[in-house]
């Protein structure tokens with residue numbers, strides 16, 4: 001079993017290229033993902049919520065504002081900025097909704113980016129490999145999935 005944040009500080013580009021040649025790899029991803037989720041405790045990590053912002057799409061903003069009983073404009077002014085890509089992102093990190101116990105205080109209505117992160121059960125995990133490589137630097141779930149692929153298909157990382 002890999003230790004978090006110790007192994008993927010180098011370029012994974014060639015490894016991801018090799019993964020894409022594996023027949024049936026997309027069907028296997030949810031299985032690897034589930035095993036990784038069972039092995040890793042997000043509540044003892046929260047690296048994503050502490051160091052990176054999700055995008056807040058229009059539907060996210062509507063849902064979260066309603067939950068917080070705030071006008072959407074107030075919610076935006078209070079918590080969000082627009083980044084260089086034109087997306088709404090958090091004004092500050094760690095995320096304002098991360099509790100001291102690492103629980104998300106808006107869990108049921110959290111942004112879709114948060115629900116999907118780290119995308120290891122989705123095609124985009126391999127299709128947007130540059131992002132996945134970046135996520136591998138800090139996310140133990142991504143590291144665990146990569147390790148499983150490496151072991152199952154005898155691929156050297």
Ligand code: SF4
Pocket residue numbers: 040041042043045046047048049117118138139140141142
């Ligand atoms: S998704 Fe990854 S980075 Fe985020 S809390 Fe879970 S293990 Fe940590």
Ligand code: SF4
Pocket residue numbers: 048049054095096097098099103104105106107110111114
């Ligand atoms: S909304 Fe919740 S899950 Fe998303 S970054 Fe903030 S604390 Fe983490």
